Amino acid sequence: MIRNVVxxxxxxxxxxxxERYLQNFVEREEDRALLRDELFDSVxxxxxxxxxxxDEGLGDTVCGRVPERLHGTVRRILAHWYEDMPVYPGVKxxxxxxxxxxxxxxxxxxxSENYRIMRQNIPHIEDFDGEFISCKAHLLKPEPAxxxxxxxxxDLAPEECLFIDDQKNNVYGAMRAGMQGLVYRGxxxxxxxxxxxxxx
Numbered sequence: 001m002i003r004n005v006v007x008x009x010x011x012x013x014x015x016x017x018x019e020r021y022l023q024n025f026v027e028r029e030e031d032r033a034l035l036r037d038e039l040f041d042s043v044x045x046x047x048x049x050x051x052x053x054x055d056e057g058l059g060d061t062v063c064g065r066v067p068e069r070l071h072g073t074v075r076r077i078l079a080h081w082y083e084d085m086p087v088y089p090g091v092k093x094x095x096x097x098x099x100x101x102x103x104x105x106x107x108x109x110x111x112s113e114n115y116r117i118m119r120q121n122i123p124h125i126e127d128f129d130g131e132f133i134s135c136k137a138h139l140l141k142p143e144p145a146x147x148x149x150x151x152x153x154x155d156l157a158p159e160e161c162l163f164i165d166d167q168k169n170n171v172y173g174a175m176r177a178g179m180q181g182l183v184y185r186g187x188x189x190x191x192x193x194x195x196x197x198x199x200x
Contacts (some may be wrong), residue, residue, distance in 0.1 A: 002198050009108075035074065049111055052138070082118065096123075107116060110170075141165070142170045159179070162182060164182045
């Protein structure tokens with residue numbers, strides 16, 4: 001029986017959209033393409049999620065690879081992008097329905113220290129039963145170790161957890177750790193349909 005619903009954050013609970021951030025901060029398309037590669041798609045970005053690098057170190061490294069004229073832009077993006085993380089449509093109502101049905105709710109996300117700002121946009125976050133973030137654990141999805149550590153931290157049985165993520169590799173990682181999984185495509189009703197199917 002599923003007792004725990006475990007949410008990824010970006011593109012499940014909140015809208016993480018690097019293309020929007022680039023549009024907001026960068027005028028020239030060629031500069032957007034460069035910063036997409038050197039910032040948002042960089043190894044160093046992953047290192048901030050892993051808790052091995054902070055934003056200052058990320059900015060220093062990226063600035064070392066891009067023209068000087070973009071250094072200020074890099075710093076501005078890093079100082080503000082995470083303020084633009086609106087809640088996904090229908091998520092607030094989904095959370096409320098799940099809480100009414102008695103499910104325990106958790107966040108399990110690959111995310112940097114900026115989570116402390118982002119989390120403020122998650123509906124009813126103060127009523128969640130737990131939050132487990134990669135930069136604190138120094139573990140990353142999709143490795144099964146992060147899911148095992150999450151379950152140990154909250155004393156949960158993996159088979160009683162449904163993990164929801166927009167990335168299929170992350171869902172597979174959760175399944176390898178013994179959880180049920182759902183690849184999220186922006187439809188809150190799919191969560192309830194999956195929970196209903198797992199009751200059978």
